[in-house]
Amino acid sequence: MTSIDIPEAPSRRSALLGQLLGAGALKKAIVLVLLCVAWEATVRLLHVNKLLFPPLSDVAVRLARGLGLGAGASGELWGYIWETLSVILQSFAISIVIAIVVTGLAVSNRWMREVLSVMTGIFQPLPSIALLPMAILWFGFSRDSLVFVVVMAMTWPIASSLTVGFATISPTLLRLGRNYELGRFSMMTQILLPAALPMMISGLRVGWGFGWRTVVAAELVFGATGSGGGIGWYINNSRLFMNISDGFAGILLVIIVGLLTESLFRLIQYFTTHKWGTESF
Amino acid sequence: MVAVPSRVQSDPRSDLVEIDRVSIAFPRSRGRGTVVAVQDVSVSIRRGEKFVILGPSGCGKSTLLTAIGGFIPVTSGEIRVHGKPVKAPTMNRVLVFQDFGQLLPWRTVLGNIEWAVARRWPRYSSAECKARSMQYVELVGLGPQAEQYPNTLSGGQKQRCAIARAFAVEPEILLMDEPFGALDAINRERMQFELNRVWAAESERVTIAFVTHDVNEAVHLGHRVMVMSRGPGRLRALVDNPSVGRPPHDGAALKLVDELRELLKDPS
Helix, strand or coil: CCCCCCCCCCCHHHHHHHHHHCCCHHHHHHHHHHHHHHHHHHHHHCCCCCCCCCCHHHHHHHHHHHCCCCCCCCCHHHHHHHHHHHHHHHHHHHHHHHHHHHHHHHHHCHHHHHHHHHHHHHHCCCCHHHHHHHHHHHHCCCHHHHHHHHHHHHHHHHHHHHHHHHHCCCHHHHHHHHHCCCCHHHHHHHHHHHHHHHHHHHHHHHHHHHHHHHHHHHHHHHCCECCECCHHHHHHHHHHCCCHHHHHHHHHHHHHHHHHHHHHHHHHHHHCHHHHCCCCC | CCCCCHHHHCCHHHEEEEEEEEEEEEECCCCCCEEEEEEEEEEEEECCCEEEEECCCCCCHHHHHHHHHCCCCCCEEEEEECCEECCCCCCCEEEECCCHHHCCCCCCHHHHHHHHHHHHCCCCCHHHHHHHHHHHHHHCCCHHHCCCCHHHCCHHHHHHHHHHHHHHCCCCEEEEECCCCCCCHHHHHHHHHHHHHHHHHCCCCCEEEEEECCHHHHHHHCCEEEEEECCCEEEEEEEECCCCCCCCCCHHHHHHHHHHHHHHHCCC
């Protein structure tokens, strides 16, 4: 006997949910639950050393306590995750400014376009974490080093998709703008920016993804940044003190925050480019 | 050729657009030299007429239309509107493209028209703007789709919206560059009929210059048909069309269609 999936017309609300979670959310949830069960069962049934690989339940308890839930909860994870987020947010802002300036130059000048294209080509295959040793040399064991490395990870993909976004605006829309006598500024705000938005969003999304991986990796290598460390530092410390459950809790948190920001970008897409049918991934 | 709708012909001052010995050349994309797209064309477009520029693809008809709009410069000669040379695009000469992508994807059907109306009359209140735009949305029969985004419309609906937007800003001249070229045959005929209807509904005051390579379309729409020949684009013939707006199977119309076909076929 075979069964055929007949897709139902999605309602408005489930369309939004679908956009946030991706297609096949229910199936994904089932797979996720099965993975959790498999983790727990394997560790318990095979009597794996808990010091090396804790069962999921232990990790979940540590995560909950770290987030300030339950009895004797410390809530310490919030501090670490905030430290990491503040580094990446600062770097994100800096990268966006640099990317806008670079794109502006690239759009108006042919030589700058080549410069950008070469720079992107050079830095694309280089994991910017490789620059960390030099950054430490230049900026010392400070937050600045982290920011530098993360900015290097984010700037180039953002700048390159911004440039592509502006370069691929349809000539028809530009003519439309000229026909309706738009000046430079109105042309920018009324035609160029909204037309480039799909590429902008996907550029920011990719840039953020690069940055998130880089910041956690940099913190792992780096250790404490002055007063407090970030979530990567926390994961590394848990190894030093043999609190492996804490380490796993940190890793889960990195994943969760990554997924949440991803959803945020999807949400922005849903209300703009998805609605306009100009989405680009 | 049959003699003609008279009211406009006798008065030389009724010429709205004068195309005076115009040549347009582009630099070749590779190597040196230039490609001559339009060569030594002189013709006038009268106020309030539907003027069709007919020719095979690559005969420079779109180039000529774009130059009338002021989007590209002429190489020699002059294009004058009201006796003044055309320099830059203005909202008095609105271009409608073949490209379905001429609507702003981030605005609804109504929003697209409101945008244009607000550009044209910046002093309008948003209520006035909306009322005027809605009137044109209804005129082209897009009422039910007013709040939809362009990506949800069919090709024909998109072109309707573009036409509504162009009419809504009351240009003196509407420049239409094969607006129905990408539609299927049935939709194309329907849109030709619609264009005639909308033009009439606007009390026939908008002058239309319409570029096409479709002979039937030319005969259905144009008071006068200008035939261009290819390589380089020259004026081949200027034909009066008394059967404008008649159904396509009308006898006189069919005869003209045949004549125009011959003109297009044989290279002089």
